[in-house]
Amino acid sequence: MTTSSTEPTPVPHHLGEILVEARGIEKYFGDHHVLRGVDLDVHRREAVMIIGRSGSGKTTLLRCLNFLEEPTVGYVEIDGLRVDAQPLKQRSRGHQEQIRQIRLRAAMLFQEFALFPHMTVLGNCIEAPLRVRGIPKDEATALAERFLAKVGLVDKRNEYPARLSGGQKQRAAIARALCMEPKLLLFDEPTSALDPELIGEVLNVMEELAHEGTTMIVVTHEMHFAREAADRVVFMDEGQLIEQGPPEQVLNDPNDERTRNFLRRFLEV
């Protein structure tokens, strides 16, 4: 089986040095071999989109990057902090603290938004800055307002999530993640739970972030969005990175048979 994942791809000039380095990531759920040795480098200011069939391991890979799933084997290094997979020491204090530090660098956005329903939009945004970063309330509020403005939700700051549309919820979740000023954002199918007419507003915010140079890794089924906003598209199948490269190449002129099959079937639907 050929893995072109480690082949060096030319780095576009606007990208910085390597921010994320994942090596030899394997993940078993019981006997189920979900990730079969994944290596992934992400540069600063790069937007990487991961595509592939459901069940190909995209989401698991993303969750392994910030240890919401502990990889079985491998390591993840983000911004100089390397955390090795230690499935046997998952609960040790030192490992937990390392994982927390990784998460401060890589914030995750979820399909189902996961806003805290008992807090207002502003409350959602300032909670972690107050309690984790320990910054004073007025500063946290100013920070939150800045990012809420960025996602276009300043006027909803005092609403509870229940009163927001799905698109607004996801944008609020993005603002909440940005308030921690992470080094990169991980998006796990951020628009899959949205009504079609609400997808655009979320993708617009994400595209804007990408163009501003926010480092992000996005698991998505939105091919059009990947074409517009990605610096690199990665195709995954059966727990491996099959092919990666600039969007026009991977999406228009894929090298691998499996990528071609996936795209053909995807476009037929």
Add this chain to the structure above:
Amino acid sequence: MTNLALGERRPAILPAIEAAIRRRRFWFRFQYAAVWGVLIGFLLLVLWLTDNLDIPWIAEWGPFIVGGAWTTILVCVVSMVLATSLAVIGSIARLSRSAIASGVSGLYVSLVRGTPLLVQIYFMYLALPQVGIRLDALHAGILALGFNYGAYMTEIFRAGIQAVPRAQREAAESLGMPERTVMRRVVLPQAVRIVIPAIGNDFVAMIKDSALISAISVGELLWRANAVGNRNFRTLQALLIAAAIYWALTIIFSFFQERLERRMARGDR
């Protein structure tokens, strides 16, 4: 409604239908209240005819019995505070990864749920002195009720905590919150909302179960009714007064509980 907005004419029969619905609803409520009135009136009539409705006696001793309601309420409120505290600690311990914490909590729940409340009340008041712990009846009663309900509520809280979606925990963790903060700021507040109806039911049940502590001569509602009823050979009346007060207390509390639930439901999900 949209038809109205378009200025369409309402069919002439509409007001008649609405009036009929209103009439039917009013008639239903009237009959409902009348049934209660007639049945309760009939009961009082029987009492009067059998010479069991001694108004001067009620005027003399009624206030004394009613005074016991304050003790009942005091006991219930204090026991409930104790039970809730035990339940929060118990449920967190039960769900903890520590086998010791989980074991202690599990034994507590099993033991308390597997033995009669009356036995527990006797235990606190009659058995503990043999190991040198002497409690007066009121304290023993409160402790017994609190421990008993704490065990049942531990299970309620455990279910409530488990009912908080996993994504909530993951979202909090991926914002870098330490475990303790995740529990205190994200999981517990949502669990409390989930368990409030069940806790309200428990409080109503406790108002009634508190009658059991009359067995160790705590001067609450039932004890007072028994005392004056037996002394004056007016047992039937005394017990009816006590029953009526229990009934009234549960109705009053259920009313407040309903309002609280409606308030908590606001801004949720």
